[in-house]
Amino acid sequence: xxxxxxxxxxxxxxxxxxxxPIAVTVxxxxxxxxxxxxxVLLVQxxxxxxQGRWALPGGFVRAGGSTAAEDLPDAAIRVLxxxxxxxxxxxxxxxxxxxxxxxxxxxxxxxxxxxxxxxAPELPDPxxxxxxxxxxxxxxxxxxxxxxxGGQRPGTTRKLAFDHARILADGLERARSKLEYTPLATSxxxxxxxxxxxxxxxxxxxxxxxxxGNFHRKVLSVPGFVESTGEVAESGGPRGGPRxxxxxxxxxxxxxxxxxRPGREDAxx
Amino acid sequence: xxxxxxxxxxxxxxxxxxxxPIAVTVxxxxxxxxxxxxxVLLVQxxxxxxQGRWALPGGFVRAGGSTAAEDLPDAAIRVLxxxxxxxxxxxxxxxxxxxxxxxxxxxxxxxxxxxxxxxAPELPDPxxxxxxxxxxxxxxxxxxxxxxxGGQRPGTTRKLAFDHARILADGLERARSKLEYTPLATSxxxxxxxxxxxxxxxxxxxxxxxxxGNFHRKVLSVPGFVESTGEVAESGGPRGGPRxxxxxxxxxxxxxxxxxRPGREDAxx
DNA sequence: TGAGATATTCTCATAGTGAGATTGATAGGG
DNA sequence: CCCTATCAATCTCACTATGAGAATATCTCA
Numbered sequence: 001x002x003x004x005x006x007x008x009x010x011x012x013x014x015x016x017x018x019x020x021p022i023a024v025t026v027x028x029x030x031x032x033x034x035x036x037x038x039x040v041l042l043v044q045x046x047x048x049x050x051q052g053r054w055a056l057p058g059g060f061v062r063a064g065g066s067t068a069a070e071d072l073p074d075a076a077i078r079v080l081x082x083x084x085x086x087x088x089x090x091x092x093x094x095x096x097x098x099x100x101x102x103x104x105x106x107x108x109x110x111x112x113x114x115x116x117x118x119x120a121p122e123l124p125d126p127x128x129x130x131x132x133x134x135x136x137x138x139x140x141x142x143x144x145x146x147x148x149x150g151g152q153r154p155g156t157t158r159k160l161a162f163d164h165a166r167i168l169a170d171g172l173e174r175a176r177s178k179l180e181y182t183p184l185a186t187s188x189x190x191x192x193x194x195x196x197x198x199x200x201x202x203x204x205x206x207x208x209x210x211x212x213g214n215f216h217r218k219v220l221s222v223p224g225f226v227e228s229t230g231e232v233a234e235s236g237g238p239r240g241g242p243r244x245x246x247x248x249x250x251x252x253x254x255x256x257x258x259x260x261r262p263g264r265e266d267a268x269x
Numbered sequence: 270x271x272x273x274x275x276x277x278x279x280x281x282x283x284x285x286x287x288x289x290p291i292a293v294t295v296x297x298x299x300x301x302x303x304x305x306x307x308x309v310l311l312v313q314x315x316x317x318x319x320q321g322r323w324a325l326p327g328g329f330v331r332a333g334g335s336t337a338a339e340d341l342p343d344a345a346i347r348v349l350x351x352x353x354x355x356x357x358x359x360x361x362x363x364x365x366x367x368x369x370x371x372x373x374x375x376x377x378x379x380x381x382x383x384x385x386x387x388x389a390p391e392l393p394d395p396x397x398x399x400x401x402x403x404x405x406x407x408x409x410x411x412x413x414x415x416x417x418x419g420g421q422r423p424g425t426t427r428k429l430a431f432d433h434a435r436i437l438a439d440g441l442e443r444a445r446s447k448l449e450y451t452p453l454a455t456s457x458x459x460x461x462x463x464x465x466x467x468x469x470x471x472x473x474x475x476x477x478x479x480x481x482g483n484f485h486r487k488v489l490s491v492p493g494f495v496e497s498t499g500e501v502a503e504s505g506g507p508r509g510g511p512r513x514x515x516x517x518x519x520x521x522x523x524x525x526x527x528x529x530r531p532g533r534e535d536a537x538x
Numbered sequence: 539t540g541a542g543a544t545a546t547t548c549t550c551a552t553a554g555t556g557a558g559a560t561t562g563a564t565a566g567g568g
Numbered sequence: 569c570c571c572t573a574t575c576a577a578t579c580t581c582a583c584t585a586t587g588a589g590a591a592t593a594t595c596t597c598a
Contacts, residue, residue: 103338241575510544
């Protein structure tokens with residue numbers, strides 16, 4: 001909140017104590033599935049510090065002084081649009097991830113970053129924004145993220161700038177977890193979709209194969225997860241098989257019972 | 270992150286554009302159980318704006334210019350200590366809740382607030398901090414929170430300042446949800462505790478009675494949730510009954526299978 | 539001492555899950 | 569055009585987890 005007793009009038013005077021420089025930015029972890037693997041949208045920094053390193057798309061929040069005041073989710077959507085060149089407000093699912101504010105996370109000054117997490121069906125190739133020398137969908141596997149604290153394994157080609165490896169790791173964990181109890185997976189596929197396409201999303205994000213029969217039973221038995229369109233795919237799969245029935249997303253916000261990741265009995269101890 | 274291409278050197282010059290005034294604060298939702306009901310720590314504002322209204326304890330984050338740089342969780346712990354008069358770093362569970370930054374949430378200027386959520390066993394009465402006229406543990410039920418968007422029912426005595434009703438509502442939902450799949454409930458009781466005390470935590474936070482026998486079976490069957498001390502309570506309950514066996518928190522970070530809230534089949538649709 | 543409350547354990551019907559097998563449609567290569 | 573691998577969709581079966589109710593022993597208080 002906004003306590004600071006005994007000094008309540010200082011805002012009018014711009015007391016320097018309140019304005020120790022803190023910058024507020026948004027960074028966006030955008031996940032999509034391409035060619036059967038999970039990708040994240042990254043930009044290559046064109047300027048120091050950390051020039052040449054890859055980073056999450058981000059930018060300053062417009063505060064409302066000399067520029068128009070901007071809400072945090074709007075800033076995230078803007079930043080995303082600057083790299084993809086599209087207005088993604090409609091097509092992507094966007095949610096706040098967490099806020100990162102360790103004092104030395106940016107060498108220039110104190111920066112508080114509000115991270116957002118976006119999920120999108122397959123999107124076009126990005127084009128670098130003004131301050132980036134490159135932008136690309138990068139396979140998450142290629143980044144050598146370590147399980148523990150969001151570091152990267154030595155030898156990884158694309159080094160992420162600042163604490164972005166950690167932010168990305170948090171975003172991935174959030175995504176994996178939300179697949180369990182929300183219909184989020186439907187945000188990764190275009191409608192209408194088949195149960196197999198949906199299963200592929202789960203397998204890709206969780207990184208492990210699922211039992212096709214049980215998955216099918218489960219998806220259709222959870223109320224409101226998917227809704228039949230009554231149609232079937234134009235043709236069978238590329239390597240044969242019957243034509244799949246097609247579905248669209250249902251009206252459930254929460255999956256009950258949840259669709260749990262296999263092999264979690266020995267969860268974090 | 271910290272993009273802003275083409276202007277990379279401006280920090281050294283304190284370019285006013287980057288310093289459209291954004292203040293960063295932390296607000297803390299602190300929950301505890303007193304007299305069998307869920308309470309939240311609130312302070313009464315001693316100064317305008319919103320003078321006289323009740324608010325979550327909060328304060329500015331020390332940025333690191335003229336003052337010592339302070340990490341976000343440290344700011345939350347400090348703010349909590351200012352109201353409770355104790356160093357709670359050891360005793361409370363603290364986690365980040367979310368960040369609130371709607372442009373007009375504070376009438377004075379642009380304020381981004383990083384909210385934290387704290388869980389504590391029964392704590393002493395608070396004393397008002399420097400900028401508050403009062404501080405108290407307030408029963409959550411008395412605040413007339415509405416289900417939807419964190420508003421308060423008309424006629425509620427204690428009106429919460431700014432968007433704090435919403436922040437509190439988000440904190441409560443997080444707490445209710447985390448009881449399901451984490452051993453968080455053990456943070457609300459002092460060790461050693463009985464299964465009944467733990468059940469009381471669930472009943473209080475969820476606001477509904479649970480089946481004592483099934484709860485008992487469940488708690489003891491989830492690996493790592495609780496660990497027996499081998500002791501039993503000094504005496505039976507205040508109204509009779511055998512002396513309960515005592516436990517301490519186990520080593521699990523996640524409950525598997527989860528302990529789900531009853532009656533959620535018809536979840537959010 | 540008796541009544542009521544409570545901790546703990548059991549029973550039993552039902553729901554949900556993992557593993558494997560079956561059926562039948564379809565694509566692609568000989 | 570036929571054969572076979574592939575795959576969608578179902579089904580079976582054993583096992584686990586859950587909700588509801590009840591039984592039993594222990595304890596407090598009047």
